[in-house]
Amino acid sequence: xxxxxxxxxxxxxxxxxxxxxxxxxxxxxxxxxxxxxxxxxxxxxxxxxxxxxxxxxxxxxxxxxxxxxxxxxxxxxxxxxxxxxxxxxxxxxxxxxxxxxxxxxxxxxxxxxxxxxxxxxxxxxxxxxxxxxxxxxxxxxxxxxxxxxxxxxxxxxxxxxxxxxxxxxxxxxxxxxxxxxxxxxxxxxxxxxxxxxxxxxxxxxxxxxxxx
Numbered sequence: 001x002x003x004x005x006x007x008x009x010x011x012x013x014x015x016x017x018x019x020x021x022x023x024x025x026x027x028x029x030x031x032x033x034x035x036x037x038x039x040x041x042x043x044x045x046x047x048x049x050x051x052x053x054x055x056x057x058x059x060x061x062x063x064x065x066x067x068x069x070x071x072x073x074x075x076x077x078x079x080x081x082x083x084x085x086x087x088x089x090x091x092x093x094x095x096x097x098x099x100x101x102x103x104x105x106x107x108x109x110x111x112x113x114x115x116x117x118x119x120x121x122x123x124x125x126x127x128x129x130x131x132x133x134x135x136x137x138x139x140x141x142x143x144x145x146x147x148x149x150x151x152x153x154x155x156x157x158x159x160x161x162x163x164x165x166x167x168x169x170x171x172x173x174x175x176x177x178x179x180x181x182x183x184x185x186x187x188x189x190x191x192x193x194x195x196x197x198x199x200x201x202x203x204x205x206x207x208x209x210x211x212x
Contacts, residue, residue: 071131071188074101074176075139079146082164089151093160097168098142101176102135103185123204124197130209131185136173138165 076099084091109129116125143165150156186209194205 071104071192072102072181072185074103074179074181075099076101076172076175077142078168078171078175080164080168080171082160082167084157084160086154088153091150091154091157091160092147093145093164094147095161095164095168096142096144096146097165097172098139099169099172100135100137100139101133101173101181103131103176103181104134105129105131105185105189106134121204122202123206124202125206125208126193127208127210128189128193130211131182131189133173133176133181136169136176138169143168 078097078099080095080097082093082095106129110126114127117123145161148160190207193207197205
């Protein structure tokens with residue numbers, strides 16, 4: 001004679017195995033569907049990326065969208081001395097100026113005739129405007145008045161500091177030009193633009209610059 005509990009145990013074990021099998025197959029099915037969806041989205045992304053650049057007009061929009069590209073930044077120091085002579089003695093100011101000069105390309109000047117795009121060859125030819133000085137300013141954290149002296153008989157010239165700062169900016173910009181900041185900007189702009197087009201799958205990029 002069998003106990004009532006003996007016939008129930010095999011039934012419960014078989015039911016448990018069935019539940020585990022069903023859950024396992026269900027998880028596998030979800031994994032397969034999820035993997036297929038991910039690959040589908042990756043393929044769509046690749047297709048969109050490949051077709052993002054279609055013609056010269058699209059290339060032009062990409063380039064003009066860069067606006068101004070500051071490709072080079074120089075940090076320069078100049079010591080500027082300014083003297084204001086007068087009947088009651090001279091006033092003298094010495095400024096230690098730390099300046100920053102930025103140079104780059106103004107891409108808003110690029111026109112449709114400046115770009116040739118060969119879709120079949122995957123090549124771009126571009127003529128860019130010449131590099132120019134985009135910004136010149138003094139680093140206020142490092143710029144300081146080293147000396148400011150005058151005779152006791154004359155009034156203080158409040159404009160002397162501003163005159164010295166203007167002279168410093170002019171000298172710093174001139175020094176940056178002499179050191180070749182525009183040539184550096186031209187070289188770096190070419191490298192950065194080629195990297196931008198390589199991201200879109202264009203490997204052949206030829207760049208020329210217009211004369212000033």
